[in-house]
Amino acid sequence: MFRHRFGDVVSRQLDLFAEDERDGLLAEVAEMKTRYDRADRDESEEAYGDYMDVVDATKDALAEMRDRFARTLDEQAAEKYEHAFERAARKRWRWLG
Numbered sequence: 001m002f003r004h005r006f007g008d009v010v011s012r013q014l015d016l017f018a019e020d021e022r023d024g025l026l027a028e029v030a031e032m033k034t035r036y037d038r039a040d041r042d043e044s045e046e047a048y049g050d051y052m053d054v055v056d057a058t059k060d061a062l063a064e065m066r067d068r069f070a071r072t073l074d075e076q077a078a079e080k081y082e083h084a085f086e087r088a089a090r091k092r093w094r095w096l097g
Helices: 002-020 025-038 041-070 075-092
Strands: none
Touching: 002 041, 002 075, 025 041, 041 075
16 A cells, blocks of 8 residues: 555656656666676676665665655655665666665
8 A cells, every 4th residue: 555655756757857867867777787798807896885885876876866856755655655765766777786
């Protein structure tokens, strides 16, 4: 029930994030992943670290968006919303883990 309750707002939030970060964090994730995939053996560890840094920055930005909205909800609803948000974000961007 709560997943459906928050499905629309989460979808809109993720769409907004995708739009806002299309040329920012999301482009950087794609660029760093490509760099890692193409890296020579000697460069792969550093390239992977760079990739994970930008993935972590993206996770942080999404968490900030999630937490800002969750603060407007009561505790029980916030917990359900956070779960729905995390699930939808991981489904949309599998590399979030």
